[in-house]
Amino acid sequence: MKQNNKYKIKQAALCLFGLKGYEDTSLHEIASSVGIKKPSLYNHFESKEEIFTSVLDDLLVTEETAYKQLKETMKAGFPKDNLRKLFDLYCQRLMTTEEALLWKRVTFFPPPQFKRLIEEKFFQFEQSITSILFDIYEDGSKLNIFREVDKIEFSASFLCLVDGIFLEHHYYREDIFQKRKNSVWKVYTLGIFRDKGE
Amino acid sequence: MKQNNKYKIKQAALCLFGLKGYEDTSLHEIASSVGIKKPSLYNHFESKEEIFTSVLDDLLVTEETAYKQLKETMKAGFPKDNLRKLFDLYCQRLMTTEEALLWKRVTFFPPPQFKRLIEEKFFQFEQSITSILFDIYEDGSKLNIFREVDKIEFSASFLCLVDGIFLEHHYYREDIFQKRKNSVWKVYTLGIFRDKGE
DNA sequence: CCTACCGATCGGTAGG
């Protein structure tokens, strides 16, 4: 029961930190959304800062796990399909997970005391994605599917594309967002692939 | 002198709201960075909220003016050059203006009481950019410079591209950012233009 | 433009 509450505190904090930011979320809010009083939080965590770092650690583990699983399923597929799978997983997680909102907020506007920590996590996460992209590029090069685009350009433009989508998901309605996503994907694939269609 | 202080308050608020956000910026900080005491702010503004809306209004006027001027200079140029000019102006303003940081923050994470206002401003600003993009597309279509990409896809992918760059400028070092920018631009132009080089 | 002050809320602690 106590352990259950610790988990519920982290879930509540994940949502609230994502919605309102670290400073604008009070311990009172976190506690009351769990159904306990503020001082009881200190039975599970030493400080507000520890709640945050704990939530952030969990978040990264969740994301890393999702992309590691993807990497496994990609072994059998063609590079073009794998790239699309990576794109789809990214968009799907962006739209459906509680983690995405907090991740957006802290990579963009880290609370000053956590800036270093968040940068480390960010580069670690980006490394995972880049390693998948490099694998796809190597496989695709052997099949000669790419236009005159090197590995770095291929990866950088993919990451910039998903960063843009990441941002646009925030301020467009769902239907407009879907159209945007499709347009952007079309132009990207026109840019990198030798053959227009499949 | 009084008017000078009103301007200095808005400048200080622009920077601080951008760096720390609306809620995390105290009136004490704004006042002391101008060299006055907190209650003196109320000689120029009715409330913290009025300072914010005043700063935001100025910001939009500044941006609209910059892009209207660009539209004038584009009348003489070729569509390809004009698109690059729009891209360069966007990146340049992103990297050099105080306004960019606050704009990023509030479009992404608007303080709840200003959400409506900011959305209006955002769509108004996007409308300006989109109208420039549509003009470029019309001119370019007459010269048959585009691949099988329609006006909507052309604009949506440009906007997503600059949104991605907008985000990446935030967390990469300047040199890495420049490489990213070049890679992304290359793939985008490969995607939309019929001819590879100039 | 200032000093002095208001009630509200913050993160955190004492003590049970």
Added chain:
DNA sequence: CCTACCGATCGGTAGG
């Protein structure tokens, strides 16, 4: 897990 409390800071006001 709670009630009761701490000092600090917040936006804003009174009064000059």
